[in-house]
Amino acid sequence: MMADTTAVPSDAGLVSAIASGDESAMGQLYDRYSAVVYSIALRVLGDVGMAEDLLQEVFMQLWRNPMAFDSSRGALAPWLVAVTRHRAIDWLRKRRPETPVADVALSFEPDLASKTEFARSVGKIRAMLDRMPPTQRDVLEMAYFEGLTHSEIAARTGQPLGTVKTRIRSGLLTLRTALTP
């Protein structure tokens, strides 16, 4: 992880270059994160054209208002993930955009700038999800990728509300262990 940072500009460095109008910095950031943004958009929206449109919107938003990302509060990758997911759910539910993702300050270990490290992390996360009971994985995915509320999930799956809540929490706590050595 450390080896990359000397040669490759940091995310925060690229964002400040973008703030000063540097278009090539935007290109570099796109190369780094477009696949993540696009994948989440596609997973939520289920439509290639819409996913491309959302990808465009997320990066245009960063270009128009780079200060919306505050590097002192967390890393860029989780911020982009949260913004993308939020917008995608808005589109999915045909909602007007809600308040911008205010406070996404996340501790995030895997370095997305390093492709091998990233692929390894994703592999571990998927393996962890595969090992989960399907009932648990389903409620997590309904909440996150379909933007359903806990009561909507309970109604759709026929599970009691309390069970949905418990499964979501323990599912997240299980995922937490995916990247711990």
Added chain:
Amino acid sequence: MSVHEQFAEDLALYALGALAGPEKEALEQHLEVCSPCQSELRQLQSDATLLALSATGPVPPPRSRERLLRAIARERRAPVTVPKRSVWWLLAPYAVSAGLIVVAGFLWNQSRSLNRTLANLRERHSAMEKQLRVAQDLVNTLTSPESKQITLAPVKALPQPQGKAYYLSSSGHLILLANNLAPLPPGKVYELWLIPSTGSPIPAGLFQPDSRGTATVVNPPLPVGVEAKAFAITIEPTGGSPAPTSQPIMLGAAG
């Protein structure tokens, strides 16, 4: 884990954006004041990010990159510089103040009843400030390291009355908390005395115990800076006495 258990599940839902309605509002209110829950939320948001990453794999077509770069070239713009923002922010308070002055002036001229409301609010504000100062004095007298604590015990073996005096000589503040006090015959009152290192006892407040025998004296009028040798309680005629007229029933030396 120090997270409040009743919010633990709601926090997980909230991190996934799946909490709604009154539960969401209740949690948001709690989050404002609970830093363990705030940090647990950050951790859960991070866990949710892992969930998001499980979806990665598909790659956008090359045309998406070209489309983006064309779009930003069309929206080429002057750098967003920090100094510009900071100058703006420096001016903002003046603009807001100026705005408030204009609005205040407008209201002043508009209606006398508004003025009266304003005066009432000010009065309430100053009353609240006064209460706050009293509260601060109380806390300070109770907690200051300079504050002397004196336990007053019965002189004779009576049914265990006890008094505790907190005295801060530098500000002249005094609090007495007493309990198990015997009820008084009619026409009598308890009187607290500050016995200075030199000179005669100084009256430090009159009090009557309540039905449970407890009584408090809070900040009686006292001169500032008097070093106390002891505190004493005597029984005096209603209205109190300028100097003790009976033997103390409780006494405590200021250590």
